[in-house]
Amino acid sequence: MLVQNQGKNTEALGKVLLKEKGLKQTQLRIELIKHFNSAMHAQSYTDLKQAMVKDVDKSTLYRNLATFEEVGLIHSINDHSGVTKYAKGASPNSGQSHAHFVCDSCETVYCMKGKSELKYEVPQGFTPRNVQTIIRGNCAHCESSR
Amino acid sequence: MLVQNQGKNTEALGKVLLKEKGLKQTQLRIELIKHFNSAMHAQSYTDLKQAMVKDVDKSTLYRNLATFEEVGLIHSINDHSGVTKYAKGASPNSGQSHAHFVCDSCETVYCMKGKSELKYEVPQGFTPRNVQTIIRGNCAHCESSR
């Protein structure tokens, strides 16, 4: 159920994606895309920084994350930890529901596949545009090690 | 539909609440409770700081917010702005659903009353404990002034 994609040639795939989006193919970007494709859960700045083979500058990494989000390659998630996390795929828009699971124990954020149905009511005059859902609890790993 | 409570004697009410929770009745705390009771939407640190009659120290305010949250007088909300916001009432727990409306235009956060029903599935091994929902769109004020 988790986002997962360990394709053989994710490097070539990354290059194609970058071209499609009109972005230059830099080493960092290709590596980032590859990493997002194989990541089992949402990645913080620190996760990403550590995952990159070469030492990356903070602003370069943040700027790429912003760019990737703009073009819809990734989306960002704000859980209760105060640290933004990023995962592959565009942000949910126009009524789409997108659920994230945040582990209370290890703080890991997982993207949930499959739409979660939601019924809600908003007060008069309010115009809802999209809905984000955060499910908190224990992830499979932390649950099994209790 | 919004949280709202402009009772006449919220000061006395605040004192009772503090006593109940075993907290000392300081001027700041009483004023904070009063403010949370009359607030139409979730309050950031800055909102609160400005709303207090006397100049409050940053750490004192943050510490009181943490204490209030611990005892269930308020709950905190993390939207996409990176700034934590606080509103009256305990955090949602054990399966309860609690929806917040975040205005895309003015970034104001409103607490939605009334349970929003949610159907979701989590992967094998995951144990959900509570669900938070953030609805994004335009609030009544921003919608009417477009």
Added chain:
DNA sequence: TTTTATAATGCAACTTAGTTGCATTTGCAA
């Protein structure tokens, strides 16, 4: 293949939210 314009990077300095340690003050119960 070389040139060139533009986009991306790296660095340093900055901003803003939130935290921590510690000395001083205040609420409240004995």
Added chain:
DNA sequence: TTGCAAATGCAACTAAGTTGCATTATAAAA
């Protein structure tokens, strides 16, 4: 009224994220 724990105020700090600018690399044109 006195004593003590809890609350406050201050200063210094941390950590996330941003910005300006000079340098470098990508990719398209010559």
